Amino acid sequence: MRWEEAGGAMTEKQARRxxxxxxxxxxxxxxxxxxxxxxxxxxxxxxxxxxxxxxxMALLYHxxxxxxxxxxxTLRHAIEGFVNEFTSNPADIDAPLGAADAWLExxxxxxxRVRRMTKLISDFLSAGNRDAEAQKMVDDFYxxxxxxxxxxxxxxxxxxxxxxxxxxxxxRLTSIALDGIFYAGPxxxxxxxxxxxxxLREQLLDYLRPAx
Numbered sequence: 582m583r584w585e586e587a588g589g590a591m592t593e594k595q596a597r598r599x600x601x602x603x604x605x606x607x608x609x610x611x612x613x614x615x616x617x618x619x620x621x622x623x624x625x626x627x628x629x630x631x632x633x634x635x636x637x638m639a640l641l642y643h644x645x646x647x648x649x650x651x652x653x654x655t656l657r658h659a660i661e662g663f664v665n666e667f668t669s670n671p672a673d674i675d676a677p678l679g680a681a682d683a684w685l686e687x688x689x690x691x692x693x694r695v696r697r698m699t700k701l702i703s704d705f706l707s708a709g710n711r712d713a714e715a716q717k718m719v720d721d722f723y724x725x726x727x728x729x730x731x732x733x734x735x736x737x738x739x740x741x742x743x744x745x746x747x748x749x750x751x752x753r754l755t756s757i758a759l760d761g762i763f764y765a766g767p768x769x770x771x772x773x774x775x776x777x778x779x780x781l782r783e784q785l786l787d788y789l790r791p792a793x
Contacts, residue, residue, distance in 0.1 A: 606644050609634045610658040613651060618697040622652055622704045652705055653715050659698035660722050666691045677742070677786055681733035684726065685782055688759065692774040699763040726759070727752045734789065743789040755785055 600608065612634050616625050627648050631641045645651040667687040676682035688695055702719055705712065730752035737743035762777045771777070 602644075605636070607658070609636070609641070609644065609651075610655050613655045614659055614694070614697045614701065617652070617655065617701045617704065622648075622701065627651070649712065652701070653712065653718075656698070656701055656705065656715055657718055659694055659701065660718055662694055663687060663691050663698065664722075664725075677737070678730075678733045678782070679736060681730045682782075684729045685759075685778055689775045689778050692763075692778075696763050696767070696774070699760060703764065723756060727756050730755050737789060741791070744791040746789065751785075751788070755781070 609630070613625075613630055616630060616633060625648075627641055628638065630651070631638050634641070641651075645654060667684055670683055670687065672680040672683040678685070705715055706719060727749075731748045734743060734746070734748040734751055738745055738748065758781055759778065762774060762781065766772065766774070766777060
């Protein structure tokens, strides 16, 4: 059971039983991801993370060299979790957007994780804290998203299902709009991630549909 499924905090049963290093590290990363959603990462101390995970400071520093190392590992953990969700559900070749539909469905099913991930990206990569390693992870993630959307649009144009548009521009703006659902939505007290993603998909298809 993941921590967010148990209400976010480590259960007494988990605290009592001995965890293998891989499982314990994953649980620490899940708890860190939850904490970083609730507060800016800069306000969370390693001591707070250790207390939330019910581990001592020595063990936390055994896994992570410092807080920046922990934040990078947490971001990598979140991104890899999403990518695993995406790749575990093969694209439906009959879906209008092909692999892009699978990407959107993965975003819906992973919405809580994606929300936490985008919040951490915003906090950690703020102006003045440009961590090169974290920036590359984020750039690669969004490049994957844009290329998935662009390939689907190009395929639809090639077989006549979509009208002729600029695939790169359309994919780039769709990716930005998708991010806005998780960035701007909560600031407007709008947490209807699934509805908003499905509406964005329908709007994209309306734009791509050839004129009758």
